[in-house]
Amino acid sequence: MNRPNSLFAKLKDYSETENYPFHMPGHKRNTEMLGVSFPFNIDITEIDGFDNLHNASGILRTAAEKAEKIFHSEHSYMLINGSTCGILAAIHAVTKYNDSIILARNCHKAVYNGCLLNNLKMKFIYPEQDIKSGVSGSVTPDSVLLAIKACPNAKAVVITSPTYEGVISDIATIAKIAHSFNIPLIVDNAHGVHQSFCDFCGGEPISSGADIVISSLHKTLPSLTQTAIAHVNGGLVPHKKFENALAIFETSSPSYVLMSSIDNCFDFLMNSDEYFVKYKNNLLRFSENIRDLKHLKVLCHGNDDISDHNFYCFDYGKIVICTNGTNINGVELMNILRNKYHLELEMSYPFYAVAMTSVCDTEKGFNRLSAALLEIDEGIKSDGKSVPILKMPKPKASGLSLVEASELSIGECFCRNISNQYIYAYPPGVPIIIPGEIIDDEIMMYIDRLREYGTFVNEELYSKSKRISKFK
Ligand SMILES: Cc1ncc(COP(=O)(O)O)c(C=O)c1O
CATH class of the missing domain: 3.90.105.10 (Molybdopterin biosynthesis moea protein, domain 2)
Structure with a gap:
């Protein structure tokens, strides 16, 4: 059954190389630490005794209750179509066809697809671009207030926090502002599910007052790809409305392999303090190790400080390596790390590359990254003047929905x-x-x-x- 050119054979071969994953999924293929494997013999459907995700009352409800306890949430939902289905459901739950909605312009395409399905009129908030790194800054409470005043009939405010690059917004204040107009706040927390367990990743998003928070478990925690979680809190969005919307967007054949991976992840989180302490120490050591970089800069790490940027807060689990002002760009840096050092990063952009870390990263992995960056830094040049970052354009609307x-x-x-x-x-x-x-x-x-x-x-x-x- 193991055909030589099959996808499975290719994945198996790749897993045996020394390539280290500074990308999703958050389990980092660290089976030594997690000690689990997910074989065919546990892939079933809704047979007797195994509950039904769309009407959970047994073992799947118990798993959701675990999540409610761990995340201090009133209603938690396991998602096995990624954050994407939670985002679609959230927007569908709070809007009707042709309604208005307020969005941060740097939202993921899943948010726009949610708007497309209900043909929503969108009022944008443009987070200020950080001129030093080129990444989008935080969504400010003032910009939310202005947007609501300009669009008081909006049915929701949607923001991303943290962003792909780790930039966090002041959810508590934004929620208070939105609530004072009776408008719910939806937070796309796809990249921030670990925040509830770290004191160095920007605080607790779920109890900050947002009405719906959607997080990808697979991005930064030990859980299989496509697994995510949504939380509904407060009285503005009836949780039944969210459940009904979820039934539209979530597959009617949820994978028990994925759901058991989610449940495993919850069990891990209940006893994870020691691992998160190690994670913090790894990040602190990494930050210290790269302090002497002369040309490259790592956002909010090493000798770069959050006070140098216009961020409300930052998720230190994101390693954003800025190449601005040097003779290489972010894409080239990512290629060098892959080809010469066998370190695979999550993404690159013209002026930076992002290494995504998680609680499952090893000290050795972090040391490989810091050593590689120091060596690359030795071999590159700064041209002394900073190349202007690519300014994000503000496209004009045609008036068509x-x-x-x-x-x-x-x-x-x-x-x-x-x-x-x-x-x-x-x-x-x-x-x-x-x-x-x-x-x-x-x-x-x-x-x-x-x-x-x-x-x-x-x-x-x-x-x-x-x-x-x-x-x-
Ligand atoms: C900000 C943001 N939101 C939502 C998503 C969708 O998450 P998922 O892949 O879990 O469906 C992504 C995916 O990368 C993302 O970056």
């Missing part, structure tokens, strides 16, 4: 310079352009620059949009 724009033919798009699609760099999957926005020269130049640096921008849409711009 998401649904109207999605239905435009390519010909109509060409004539009107309007996109009928999302264009994004992946990762992080934050749209540069959404359906209905104008593709002008500024946008095209931004995409060209991203691609010059070797960043992946979804190819088909990119070339289409190039053709669109020729019609100008």
